[in-house]
Amino acid sequence: MNREKISRIAHTDHPIAAPLDDDAVRELLDRGIPHGDARVLDLGCGGGEWLLRAMAAHPHLRAEGVDISEASLTHAHDAAVGLGVQDRLVLHQQDAADFTSPHLFDLVLCVGSTHAFGGLLPTLAAARKHLAPGGRVLVGDGFWEREPSPEAVEMLGDFDDLATTTDRVIAEGWTPVHGHVSTRQELDAYEWAWTGSLAAWALDHPDDPGSAQALEAATTHRSEWLRVYRETWGFVSLVLRSS
Numbered sequence: 001m002n003r004e005k006i007s008r009i010a011h012t013d014h015p016i017a018a019p020l021d022d023d024a025v026r027e028l029l030d031r032g033i034p035h036g037d038a039r040v041l042d043l044g045c046g047g048g049e050w051l052l053r054a055m056a057a058h059p060h061l062r063a064e065g066v067d068i069s070e071a072s073l074t075h076a077h078d079a080a081v082g083l084g085v086q087d088r089l090v091l092h093q094q095d096a097a098d099f100t101s102p103h104l105f106d107l108v109l110c111v112g113s114t115h116a117f118g119g120l121l122p123t124l125a126a127a128r129k130h131l132a133p134g135g136r137v138l139v140g141d142g143f144w145e146r147e148p149s150p151e152a153v154e155m156l157g158d159f160d161d162l163a164t165t166t167d168r169v170i171a172e173g174w175t176p177v178h179g180h181v182s183t184r185q186e187l188d189a190y191e192w193a194w195t196g197s198l199a200a201w202a203l204d205h206p207d208d209p210g211s212a213q214a215l216e217a218a219t220t221h222r223s224e225w226l227r228v229y230r231e232t233w234g235f236v237s238l239v240l241r242s243s
Contacts, residue, residue: 001209001210001213001214004069004071004072005071005210006198006213006214006217008047008071008072008075009197009198009201009214010193010194010195010197010198010217010218011046011047011193011194011197012197012201013193013196013197014189014190014193014194014197015047015049016049016050017046017047017049017111017112018111018112018140018182018190018235018237019182019186019187019189019190019191019235020111020140020180020182020186020190020235020237021185021186021189024180024182024186024237025050025053026053026057027178027180028138028178028180028237028239029050029053029054029057029138031136031177031178031239032107032109032136032138032178032239033054033058033061033106033107034106034107034134034135034136035106036058036059036060036061037058037060037061037062038058038061038062038105038106038107039061039062039063039064039103039104039105039106039107039132040054040061040062040063040064040105040106040107040108040109041063041064041065041066041101041105041107041108041109041130042063042064042065042066042108042109042110043066043096043099043108043109043110043113043116043117043123043126043127043130044066044067044096044110044112044113044116045065045066045067045072045073045076045091045109046067046069046072046076046113047072047075047076047079048065048072048073048075048076048077048079048080048089048091050109050111051063051064051065051076051089051109052076052079052080052083052085052089054107055080055083055085055088055089056083056085061088062088062089062090063088063089063090064089064090064091064092064101064105065089065090065091065092066091066092066094066096066099067091067092067093067096068093068094068095068096069093070093073091073093076089076091077089077091095116096110096113096116096117096126097116097117097126099130101130104130104131104132104133104135105130105131105132105135106132106134106135106136107135107136107137107138108127108130108131108135108136108137108138109137109138109139110123110127110137110138110139110140111138111139111140111237112140112141114139114140114141115157119157120139120141120165120168120169121168121169121172123139123141124137124139124169124172124174124240125172127139128242131242134241135241135242136177136239136240136241137174137238137239137240137241138237138238138239138240139237139238139240140235140236140237140238141159141165141235141236142156142157142159142233142234142235142236143159143160143161143162143165143233143234143235143236144159144160144161144232144233144234145161145162145231145232145233145234146231146232147232148229148232148233149228149232151228152228152229152232152233155224155228155229156229156233159233162181162234162236165236166238169238169240170243173242173243174240174241174242174243175240175241175242175243176238176239176240177239177240177241178238178239179236179237179238179239180236180237181234181235181236182234182235182236182237186235187230187233187234187235188230191221191222191225191230194221195218195219195221195222195225196218198214198215198217198218198221199214199215199218199219201214202214202215202218203215
């Protein structure tokens with residue numbers, strides 16, 4: 001079973017691929033979308049959940065999503081058809097770092113996908129190229145709540161603490177106009193959903209050739225989360241405007 005299928009199964013019960021509950025997602029979109037007929041871009045959109053929710057809430061909003069996964073984009077298209085919003089959604093199968101567009105966007109999202117650009121600050125630099133005057137960026141990334149172990153750094157990356165992360169963003173010419181630090185409940189709910197969905201699928205499909213691999217992935221991820229980074233890793237989502 002490839003990594004893409006594992007991820008798709010794991011997010012069955014938590015389609016937002018980040019530790020955010022529905023209220024937080026709604027608030028972030030409300031703060032990020034400047035007007036009802038905005039043009040929105042999601043760099044690393046996965047199954048398109050952020051865009052689908054934005055279009056459902058704003059009947060004149062137009063959206064574009066970029067992702068390398070054909071399966072994820074197919075899911076996004078099918079879900080858009082189910083919601084009746086497919087005529088307002090354009091999907092691009094390509095590396096988000098290589099995406100170009102003839103027009104600019106009122107909101108650019110990249111939540112949980114900054115690895116596609118090599119980190120938070122390169123992500124913001126890429127987003128700025130797509131941003132219309134007066135537009136906003138919604139970005140979500142990890143940070144260290146306390147000193148991590150070398151194993152945690154190797155596993156997740158070399159993040160900063162929240163204050164330093166915010167300072168670095170501001171130093172790059174951005175002003176935070178809204179932010180959300182994921183709560184322990186959101187962080188735990190995301191990890192339990194991720195590992196639980198994968199384990200449940202494996203138990204429900206014992207004859208599938210990928211069942212053992214899925215169960216092993218769920219077990220490994222759960223152990224890494226609980227033993228290596230649960231007490232040290234946090235997640236922040238920021239709505240930013242160019243200073």
